[in-house]
Amino acid sequence: MTQKTSASRRHVRQGSEFSLPYTTVDVVIFTVLDNALQVLLVQRPVGAGEPYPGCWALPGGFVDVAADATLEDCARRKLLEKTGVKSPYLEQLGSWGSATRDPRGWSATHVSFALISAQNGVLIRGANAAEVAWFEVDAVTQNRGLAFDHDDILEAAVERLRSKVEYTSLPAFLLPEPFTLPQLQRAYEIVLGRPVDKSGFRTRMLAAGFLKEAGYVAGESNRPALGYRLVDRHAPVVFPRTFSPRGGN
Amino acid sequence: MTQKTSASRRHVRQGSEFSLPYTTVDVVIFTVLDNALQVLLVQRPVGAGEPYPGCWALPGGFVDVAADATLEDCARRKLLEKTGVKSPYLEQLGSWGSATRDPRGWSATHVSFALISAQNGVLIRGANAAEVAWFEVDAVTQNRGLAFDHDDILEAAVERLRSKVEYTSLPAFLLPEPFTLPQLQRAYEIVLGRPVDKSGFRTRMLAAGFLKEAGYVAGESNRPALGYRLVDRHAPVVFPRTFSPRGGN
């Protein structure tokens, strides 16, 4: 930790001298691409005093007190800057804060995760000259080479996503509309990492009532499939049971 | 907002002038007491410049960069100060951060919720001369008179608790060990606000495997009941289905 930086953060509050932690926001952005669950990473700058120069990291950064009215605004701003996506599914994941997670001093980050479809003109690069790219989640979590504590954060995000996919309609947010039930099923299978029975899957999805028909969609296979859109693009539906094969959770 | 205070937070970082948000931690502490779900509140101080003087609020406050190594340490410290409980069940709830939630300036709070049993010498008052008391959750959420945005935070905490109680063993953390299955069932019913069938309840609890027998517990009723302790006091068990009466979610 740089003592100089830390000292410069001292200031007066309520008559005593306090040091304020840094406040940052990070976003774990998921999509399904090339039959795999992928995460968006950005390369850290290499300027003087920059921590983890050249390392890949989750997109994020300091809260801009002047520009951001709320934490969620800040997260959506960073998401828009990196992906161009305006209103994806966004859910708070948690907080990571400690004296040692950032070499510049005590910092706390507010982490959300976002689900977007890969088709929507994603990957705006060059805005601030930062490299941006999709990475397969499994490869990244294996290597554990991300900046800061982002490996831990990504691991927590993947765990949360996988567990919620067992009993919610979350994977629908990973697809561009309209999508077909076979496409949705593939999204489930990719995130869960195991096959899902077609008949039960279709029954469950249609019974949950979160899909509305949107005409037949030709292409990609022989027989056209019925397309669907989400009734509500803001919140997933919760199923009363988890997906689980006979005889055990 | 006090401009003087806000100005005093400006400082140099990376060559430009930034203003740092305040970083706070709040804890929603639940227990079951007098056949009701209750939450611990503290009364705000009335000193000069104190926001919401005399108002009831969730226990919490600024992160102490010198004393707290991590956000969780900070939450556990505040919890210990108010209740004397050393290692309760503690779960991150989320973050609330905006320019306007604290009149002193941009602030972000990291909120956890804790489940404790009311019997363990709870309610240490006078340490910092702050008033501390249990309040029935339903009454507090009706009145909506808490300081800051704590009504919103409490509402979110109750919603999270109620929804997780449908499919986890969380209410077990609200009871002192050893507890009986009828006591545990009552805890479920109090949090859920509806009766639960005894037979199905017992089957589910015992099948989940998170309880170990701890001898018969006399008292409070005619026939003594078998007491149980938790196998793991750190994490709840997740059931494969929710509690739900026939024919509806």
Next chain:
DNA sequence: GGAATAGTGTCTATTAGACAGTATAGA
């Protein structure tokens, strides 16, 4: 017609929920 994928029907083991019944204590 063949291949490939979309979509449906059917059977069965499992089980949650409902509720009646039994067991064990105190008074």
Next chain:
DNA sequence: TCTATACTGTCTAATAGACACTATTCC
């Protein structure tokens, strides 16, 4: 013996999972 509570047994409707079957398109 009566009452209150702890605990168990039984029945049944609902359904998830498994898998076979039909339908519709392209080639």
